[in-house]
Every structure is written in structure tokens, then in C-alpha cells.
Amino acid sequence: MTDVVSRPGDPKAPRPPKQEQERASEEITEVAPGVLRMQLPIWLPGLGHVNMYGLMDDRGLAVVDPGLPGPSSWKALKSRLASAGYKVKDIHTVVVTHSHPDHFGAAGRIKKEAGASLIAHKAFTTWSLQRGGATLSEVDAERMEQEAIDEAAHYHGPSLDELPALDDDDHAAIDEITTETQRMSVPWGGTTPWGGSKHPHPPLSRRMMFRAMRLLFAPPDPTRRVRHGSPIRLAGRDWLALHTPGHTLDHLCLYDPENGVLLSGDHVLPTITPHIAGSGQGDALNSYLATLDLVGSLDDVRLGLPAHGHPFADVPGRVESIKEHHFERMEKLRAASLAIGPAGVVALSHELFPEKHWGVMAESETFAHLEHLRQSGDAERWDDDGAYVYRVAAVG
Ligand SMILES: [Zn+2]
Ligand SMILES: [Zn+2]
Incomplete structure (x- = not known):
């Protein structure tokens, strides 16, 4: 065995993973009064886990962002709940911060198995519309396909070789979804919003890819769609829904003014700069910068609880460094x-x-x-x- 001793400053020294890349720990911590951090494994480039927060009250539990679809994540979810003394049926509410698969993955199943309400922003993308057999006009189909490209352009969007492994249960579940959905959900082939061709089809069997994409792009229907400023009662207190578009159009943060806690989703992450996808309409970066200012200027935020990575104290400081990164990138451009x-x-x-x-x-x-x-x-x-x-x- 070659003995490689890494010295400080040695470019060959392995870089320690960023905290967002750490593998999901089984440890459960109460990170704010009545708020548990439970980590679920994810298989996406640059990320090792997603934080599912559990908010406890006398009715049971609400969960925020219950991880990827599929049996492996579901198994981890059940085991985390058990460690915390809960079962799936104790969940009365699921909140999804935005329409990315590592955030909404298990939401539909919890809704179904626990009879839980499902809360998301009013713009939450609902691909399942097409599952009802409704025929889409060409224009709608094109728009939805465009949205799928934007989804896939997300920085931790599905990578070709890191799609979650599918097993029989997954196949059964996704086979229920129509071919039309897969056709429109695949981000390869066709054109991009800025013109030119999308990337060629990946070197996977087409069938496998379609199945995986169907699995990833089938968000559930919310039972309650909230708007900016809507109160949501969780963990025995009112949280405010903050609409924070940029990372996605439908992104929500939840703010607890009583305890100065911000559930920041993928809007503000502790060390990674969230991906901003241009969509062909509007100015996504402008929305993002404006809503970064919004969360950076909230009174008395003492704790940020991100969807990936550790809880962090200095929300305004993190907001400033992310803005700085974007200003530098514009100068580079x-x-x-x-x-x-x-x-x-x-x-x-x-x-x-x-x-x-x-x-x-x-x-x-x-x-x-x-x-x-x-x-x-x-x-x-x-x-x-x-x-x-x-x-x-x-x-x-
Ligand atoms: Zn995301
Ligand atoms: Zn995420």
C-alpha cells in the first residue's frame, strides 16, 4: 500500500466533504424547541442527505421535506421516526418547501398512509395533473416540458449515473403514471429556453431513464396551497410561510417569529450556493436576490434550519455571502x-x-x-x- 501523507496545502490531500455532502446520520437532534432534525439519505450529486424536520405537538408530528421517493428513503424515514418515538400514522401534516424530488419524494405516500394534510406553495408544480388522464394542449405540453427542463437543471437534479436505484416496488408505483408524463418530464432531446438543442439522451437504456424520470417528476397534490404570509400552525406555534422564489418558483421558507427560527429549505444553505435556473420567462436571479434580502432582514432570526447541512446561526451573514457570490459571477460574465x-x-x-x-x-x-x-x-x-x-x- 502506498503511504500517502497529506500535508496542509497539499493539493492532493482529499478535501473534507462540505457539510451538505455528509452522509445521512441516524442521529436525531432537537435543534429548536419542539423541532427535530432527522437526516435522510439522498443519491444526488453534491449532496449526501436531506434534513427532514419533525415538528412535535400534542396532535403528533408534522414533517418538512420528507426526502426522495422510493423504498430506501422510506425505510430510513420510518426508522428515524421510530427512533424519535413516532410512526408514520402520527404524522398529521407534511410541508414541502419546493418541487424538487429530494423534498417532496415521500410526501404523497405519507399523505395517503397517514391521512396527513400536505402543504406547499400555491405555485407548487403538480405533474400528477396529467395522471388523471386530462389531455393537454400542445401549448401546455410544451410549457410543462419546459418546466421539466428547468427542474432538471437544478444543481442537485438527477444526474445520469446517480439516479436512485429502482426496485420492484418503485417499478410498480411508477408504472401507474402515464407515458405522456414521462415524455414531458425527460429533460433530454428537444430545445432549451435559450435556443439550441438539449443534451443528447444519456447512455442509459431509454426505458430505465423514462422510468426513473417518471418517478422523480411526480409530485403529489397539496391539500393546502399557501401564499406569502400565510400562517401555518406547527409545533404549537404559528409559522409564517415566506414565498422565496429563485431556486424554484414555488420555494417556501417557514419563519417562527416567536423563537427566531427560519426553516430555510434550499433558499439559504450553510456552505453551498443554491442553484438558480433561468426559465425563459422573468428574472429568476432578481427574485432570488430580492427574497434573500427578505430573509436576511427578518427581525431576530437566531437560527437557520436548512434542507441540507447543519443548523446555522448567522442567517444575514450567509445571505450576504451568497449575494456576493452572485455579484462576483456577474462581473466574471x-x-x-x-x-x-x-x-x-x-x-x-x-x-x-x-x-x-x-x-x-x-x-x-x-x-x-x-x-x-x-x-x-x-x-x-x-x-x-x-x-x-x-x-x-x-x-x-
Ligand atoms: Zn432544491
Ligand atoms: Zn434540496
């Missing part, structure tokens, strides 16, 4: 545009990101930044044979 001249999203994404990160996620984030610059009057865009070309102004 400005410099790149100046250096290479008018260019498309893919070429500019190659200037912003190291090669190992090239791909649809880097492109959609670049697109979000370019659209923010354009909509702030800092960049021009034109169409070149179906693909957007941008030129960023030399001075902001």
Missing part, C-alpha cells in the same frame, strides 16, 4: 463577454464554470445571470437562428 465578444449561453457558461461542471446545470445558471443583466439593461440579447446571443455592457 461581464469580463468574459468583453473578452470573447457576443456569445451564446453554452460558450459563456464555459467561461464561468470549470470544465467538470459543464452541462445543462451550468448553462441554466449562466442563462439566469444573463437574463438578469439583460433585464437590468446591462446586456443585449438577439436571436441568431433560434439561439440567443448575448453581449454584456463593459461597465455596469
Whole structure:
């Protein structure tokens, strides 16, 4: 065996995982009064666990973000509940912070098995609409497909070789979902919002991929859709729903003013910068920056409880560093545009990101930044044979 001694500053030394990448621990901690942190395993690039928070009251338990779909996560969920002294049927409410599979995965099953209410933002994407057999117009179909691309562009969106392993139960569950849903949910083939082709089909069997995508893109129907400022009674007190679009259009944070606790979902993570996907309409980055300010300026937030990583104390400080990161990225984009001249999203994404990160996620984030610059009057865009070309102004 070769003895590799790593020294400080040695570039070959293995980097310790970021806290969001740590494997799901079985340990359960009460992180705020009546709030348990339970970690569930996830199989997505760059992330090792998702925090399912359990909020206890005299009716039982509410859970926030109950992990990925599929039997392995479900088994972990049941075992965490048991360690905390609960069963699935004790769950009276499921809250889903946003429509990504590692957050809504088990929500439908809990709703069904425990008769729990399911709370999400009013814009929560409901793919299951199509499962009812409703026929979609071409326009709707195209829009939903577009939304699927945006979903897939998420930084911890399903990677081709890291899709959750499927077993027989999964196959049975997903076989109920129509072919139409899979067709529209697959983020490969067709075109992107910024023009040009989506990435070619991945080197998996098409059937396996369709099945996996169907599994991942089938969020449940909420029983209650909340809006910004709606109170939600959990753990014996009122939390406020804060609509925080940017990471996704339907992202919610929950704020407990009494104890200064913010359930921050994927809006504010302790060490990773959440992915912002440009969607073809609006200015996702602008929404994100504005709602970062919103949570950064809340009175007396003493504790951030993120969906990935450890609880953190300095929410305003973390908000500032994430904003700083985006401002730096826009300056980098400005410099790149100046250096290479008018260019498309893919070429500019190659200037912003190291090669190992090239791909649809880097492109959609670049697109979000370019659209923010354009909509702030800092960049021009034109169409070149179906693909957007941008030129960023030399001075902001
Ligand atoms: Zn997310
Ligand atoms: Zn997440």
C-alpha cells in the first residue's frame, strides 16, 4: 500500500466533504424547541442527505421535506421516526418547501398512509395533473416540458449515473403514471429556453431513464396551497410561510417569529450556493436576490434550519455571502463577454464554470445571470437562428 501523507496545502490531500455532502446520520437532534432534525439519505450529486424536520405537538408530528421517493428513503424515514418515538400514522401534516424530488419524494405516500394534510406553495408544480388522464394542449405540453427542463437543471437534479436505484416496488408505483408524463418530464432531446438543442439522451437504456424520470417528476397534490404570509400552525406555534422564489418558483421558507427560527429549505444553505435556473420567462436571479434580502432582514432570526447541512446561526451573514457570490459571477460574465465578444449561453457558461461542471446545470445558471443583466439593461440579447446571443455592457 502506498503511504500517502497529506500535508496542509497539499493539493492532493482529499478535501473534507462540505457539510451538505455528509452522509445521512441516524442521529436525531432537537435543534429548536419542539423541532427535530432527522437526516435522510439522498443519491444526488453534491449532496449526501436531506434534513427532514419533525415538528412535535400534542396532535403528533408534522414533517418538512420528507426526502426522495422510493423504498430506501422510506425505510430510513420510518426508522428515524421510530427512533424519535413516532410512526408514520402520527404524522398529521407534511410541508414541502419546493418541487424538487429530494423534498417532496415521500410526501404523497405519507399523505395517503397517514391521512396527513400536505402543504406547499400555491405555485407548487403538480405533474400528477396529467395522471388523471386530462389531455393537454400542445401549448401546455410544451410549457410543462419546459418546466421539466428547468427542474432538471437544478444543481442537485438527477444526474445520469446517480439516479436512485429502482426496485420492484418503485417499478410498480411508477408504472401507474402515464407515458405522456414521462415524455414531458425527460429533460433530454428537444430545445432549451435559450435556443439550441438539449443534451443528447444519456447512455442509459431509454426505458430505465423514462422510468426513473417518471418517478422523480411526480409530485403529489397539496391539500393546502399557501401564499406569502400565510400562517401555518406547527409545533404549537404559528409559522409564517415566506414565498422565496429563485431556486424554484414555488420555494417556501417557514419563519417562527416567536423563537427566531427560519426553516430555510434550499433558499439559504450553510456552505453551498443554491442553484438558480433561468426559465425563459422573468428574472429568476432578481427574485432570488430580492427574497434573500427578505430573509436576511427578518427581525431576530437566531437560527437557520436548512434542507441540507447543519443548523446555522448567522442567517444575514450567509445571505450576504451568497449575494456576493452572485455579484462576483456577474462581473466574471461581464469580463468574459468583453473578452470573447457576443456569445451564446453554452460558450459563456464555459467561461464561468470549470470544465467538470459543464452541462445543462451550468448553462441554466449562466442563462439566469444573463437574463438578469439583460433585464437590468446591462446586456443585449438577439436571436441568431433560434439561439440567443448575448453581449454584456463593459461597465455596469
Ligand atoms: Zn432544491
Ligand atoms: Zn434540496
